[in-house]
Amino acid sequence: MSMKYSFDGVFQPKLFSCIKSYSKAQLVSDAMAGVIVGIVAIPLAIAFGIASGVGPTEGLVTAIIAGFIISLLGGSKVQIGGPTGAFIVIIYGIIQQFGTGGLMIATVMAGIMLVLMGIARLGSVIKFVPYPVIVGFTGGIALTIFSTQMNDFFGMGIEGVPANFVDKWICYFQHIENVDFKAFAVGIVSLLIIIVAPKIAPKVPGSLLAIVIVTLGVWLLNRFAGLDGIETIGDRYALPTGLPAPHLPEVKMEAGQNMWDVVRMLFPAAFTIAMLGAIESLLSAMVADGVIGDKHNSNTELIGQGVANIVVPFFGGIPATGAIARTMTNINNGGRTPVAGIIHAVVLLLVLLFLGPLVGYIPMPCLAAVLVMVAYNMSGWRSFIAISKNPKSDFIVLLVTFVLTVVFDLTVAIEVGLLLAVVLFLKRTSEAVQVRQFKNEIDPNAEVDINLHEESLKIAKGIEVYEIDGPYFFGIANKFDEIMNQVGDKPKVRVIRMRKVPFMDSTGIHNLESLCQKAKREGIQIVLSGVNKDVHASLEKAGFNALIGADNICPNINVALARAEKLL
Numbered sequence: 001m002s003m004k005y006s007f008d009g010v011f012q013p014k015l016f017s018c019i020k021s022y023s024k025a026q027l028v029s030d031a032m033a034g035v036i037v038g039i040v041a042i043p044l045a046i047a048f049g050i051a052s053g054v055g056p057t058e059g060l061v062t063a064i065i066a067g068f069i070i071s072l073l074g075g076s077k078v079q080i081g082g083p084t085g086a087f088i089v090i091i092y093g094i095i096q097q098f099g100t101g102g103l104m105i106a107t108v109m110a111g112i113m114l115v116l117m118g119i120a121r122l123g124s125v126i127k128f129v130p131y132p133v134i135v136g137f138t139g140g141i142a143l144t145i146f147s148t149q150m151n152d153f154f155g156m157g158i159e160g161v162p163a164n165f166v167d168k169w170i171c172y173f174q175h176i177e178n179v180d181f182k183a184f185a186v187g188i189v190s191l192l193i194i195i196v197a198p199k200i201a202p203k204v205p206g207s208l209l210a211i212v213i214v215t216l217g218v219w220l221l222n223r224f225a226g227l228d229g230i231e232t233i234g235d236r237y238a239l240p241t242g243l244p245a246p247h248l249p250e251v252k253m254e255a256g257q258n259m260w261d262v263v264r265m266l267f268p269a270a271f272t273i274a275m276l277g278a279i280e281s282l283l284s285a286m287v288a289d290g291v292i293g294d295k296h297n298s299n300t301e302l303i304g305q306g307v308a309n310i311v312v313p314f315f316g317g318i319p320a321t322g323a324i325a326r327t328m329t330n331i332n333n334g335g336r337t338p339v340a341g342i343i344h345a346v347v348l349l350l351v352l353l354f355l356g357p358l359v360g361y362i363p364m365p366c367l368a369a370v371l372v373m374v375a376y377n378m379s380g381w382r383s384f385i386a387i388s389k390n391p392k393s394d395f396i397v398l399l400v401t402f403v404l405t406v407v408f409d410l411t412v413a414i415e416v417g418l419l420l421a422v423v424l425f426l427k428r429t430s431e432a433v434q435v436r437q438f439k440n441e442i443d444p445n446a447e448v449d450i451n452l453h454e455e456s457l458k459i460a461k462g463i464e465v466y467e468i469d470g471p472y473f474f475g476i477a478n479k480f481d482e483i484m485n486q487v488g489d490k491p492k493v494r495v496i497r498m499r500k501v502p503f504m505d506s507t508g509i510h511n512l513e514s515l516c517q518k519a520k521r522e523g524i525q526i527v528l529s530g531v532n533k534d535v536h537a538s539l540e541k542a543g544f545n546a547l548i549g550a551d552n553i554c555p556n557i558n559v560a561l562a563r564a565e566k567l568l
Helices: 014-019 024-051 056-073 085-119 131-148 165-174 181-200 206-224 259-292 298-315 324-332 338-354 364-379 381-388 392-407 410-432 474-485 506-521 533-541 544-548 557-567
Strands: 434-438 463-469 493-500 525-529
Touching: 014 056, 014 338, 024 056, 024 085, 024 206, 024 324, 024 338, 024 364, 056 298, 056 338, 085 131, 085 259, 085 298, 085 364, 085 410, 131 165, 131 364, 131 381, 131 392, 131 410, 165 392, 181 206, 181 364, 206 364, 259 298, 259 324, 259 410, 324 338, 381 392, 392 410, 463 557, 493 557, 506 525, 506 533, 506 544, 525 544, 525 557, 533 544
Parallel strands: 463 493, 493 525
Antiparallel strands: 434 463
16 A cells, blocks of 8 residues: 655645735734834844854844744744844854864754754654753853853953863963943843833833944944943944855865865754744744744744745854744734734835944944843743752753753764653653553452443453553563563463553564463463553564464453453
């Protein structure tokens, strides 16, 4: 029988369904939300671009192109895409080793992976990443972002700050005497404005307000009071002048390396970018669904994210994904269709085209303050406290993922965190599976598969009855085998109740097969009871009808005990 893949439901951009019933009133609402979220995105796009090791232009370009494509092709009505803090650490590491060309290749690879995930309908699978792993690597990223901003926040002027977390802080303490108190004052004032602004003017983004006020203040003091020495974006980076022309990558390669070697070396980083993009965008879409009462298409969302990450590197952009904070800003200001996201991208394009030179006046300590606040909001310290009260295994997974993210890198953290979470889950599951033995009789009042008119079911001498309560997989297979080996006198017939076994894996089937073969050699007949349809089909394919006889696979315990007595 041939199997055909169907694309039905895999790629259905929300924009096209929303346009069918679009109204003028909705356009006004979306336009207002798009303008506001575009303004909110300005400082974040600039800050994320600079923190990633590229520049303000690249951050804005990413927000424009990726934001437009994600709204155009995505599976959520209100998702706002762009650069996010989650990518800063991995991007910085790639640029250090392979340059911006290497980052471009890794981002395109990640985009292709995201598209393939969507086509393979893996959108729902991504949601099963354990929460402690997400909190752990998000917290680790937050601490790393915080650490990268200390040089600019304190105005130390250190060149070539080490990438490693521990070495970075050693370097900071070795240069503590280089602290510029004017820069530090600018950073503190910026931070205070960001913190206080939401309480005074909730509708105005604190980061934007801080940048406008502090940039203007520093410029006035520099112009009329002779205050200088505070580094600005224009002192360090080329100012945004418009959308760059598309170009191909130039990759840093060592002697003897070819492009295929670079692709292989970049694969783990590209996979991490794809996983981060998938997790963050789908989490953002799920949160948005709960607020607006809609349901996003996760596979379409992955394809939209993938296309954005394939296109944006050719314009010098960096990896992008759905941004929870900007998406919530969009919702709170009336955005209800992808048109709001498209307008947000247009607003950013106008800023890039006409206000680029003004970006150069933003002080670096002010931008550092914006990122310090981003790091605080990402840290999830309340989630740390909440998970610490949960089972210890969850907290161990969180701590391991957190420490590995900070000390090593995100790729290692996600791989080890997921592996540890799976191992601990299997351990808990195997501990929850019970194997018990019935002696003499079975109480019908406590059973659901016994005919109710029976007062009790007597277990004749020479018959043993065991029950497996839970999935029969590799984690429990040996446990059941050990219990079988502890039996004293050997019975003539052994009944195994499987009514509470929802599934069996290949190890469980192999274990049961070995048990049946061993019993056969010892002259013991195995009878299976209450086997559900799926498990029965698996056993049939494995040849159990021939091994123990089709008559010895019974629908319930009544039939199984009757069969056992007959075999006696």
